[in-house]
Amino acid sequence: MPHAEVTAQSTVDEPLRAQLLACWTDVSNAGGAVGFVPPVTAEDVAPVLDAVVDRVRAGREVLALLRVDGELAGFAVLSLSMSPLRRHWATVLRVQVHPDRQGQGLGRALMTGVHDVARARGLEFLHLTVRGGTGIEAFYQGLGYREFGRMPGAIRVAPGDDRDELHLTCRL
Numbered sequence: 001m002p003h004a005e006v007t008a009q010s011t012v013d014e015p016l017r018a019q020l021l022a023c024w025t026d027v028s029n030a031g032g033a034v035g036f037v038p039p040v041t042a043e044d045v046a047p048v049l050d051a052v053v054d055r056v057r058a059g060r061e062v063l064a065l066l067r068v069d070g071e072l073a074g075f076a077v078l079s080l081s082m083s084p085l086r087r088h089w090a091t092v093l094r095v096q097v098h099p100d101r102q103g104q105g106l107g108r109a110l111m112t113g114v115h116d117v118a119r120a121r122g123l124e125f126l127h128l129t130v131r132g133g134t135g136i137e138a139f140y141q142g143l144g145y146r147e148f149g150r151m152p153g154a155i156r157v158a159p160g161d162d163r164d165e166l167h168l169t170c171r172l
Ligand SMILES: CC(C)(COP(=O)(O)OP(=O)(O)OC[C@H]1O[C@@H](n2cnc3c(N)ncnc32)[C@H](O)[C@@H]1OP(=O)(O)O)[C@@H](O)C(=O)NCCC(=O)NCCS
Pocket: 027, 031, 032, 033, 034, 094, 095, 096, 097, 098, 101, 102, 103, 104, 105, 106, 107, 108, 109, 129, 130, 131, 134, 135, 136, 137, 138, 139, 140, 142
């Protein structure tokens, strides 16, 4: 496996924004379940990425970057709750590895790094959702997540193609 490192990033400059935008667009067009249905353009993804960047700057979300030999290979977002009653856990969003690099153990490396970042912030468990029908829950189950519920028909991938949203959790 290539040398991978995961770091928490609190600011996003223009070159990094461009890399994140290219990654998210390529992952979406390869069929990844990260908020879009293909085909998408960078213009479609940009406002959603910019909203993440704003929340990262405001301290509401943490961006975890996966780099391989210094090059961006994927990322994930930790969404922190603003409620004082919910400060002991977070939701993981947008987990993605660039299509050119999938299937090499990097998704596991990314999530292991996300767990380290979360532990360092004192979080006790993580929550995430998976689009039904993708099989991606097997990836998370291999990392210690278990399904605790699902919302029937929550995701309308296309007219007539409603998917359940699976809810998973993992103790850190
Ligand atoms: C899901 C994703 C992050 C996994 O990353 P990856 O680098 O391909 O995964 P890894 O090579 O680290 O795989 C780790 C393990 O998970 C399994 N796995 C990976 N992707 C899987 C999938 N889609 N379905 C089932 N199992 C999967 C692998 O077989 C491997 O199992 P093993 O440890 O028994 O060999 C990556 O495929 C991706 O970015 N997909 C598109 C975006 C997306 O849909 N994200 C999920 C949002 S919920």
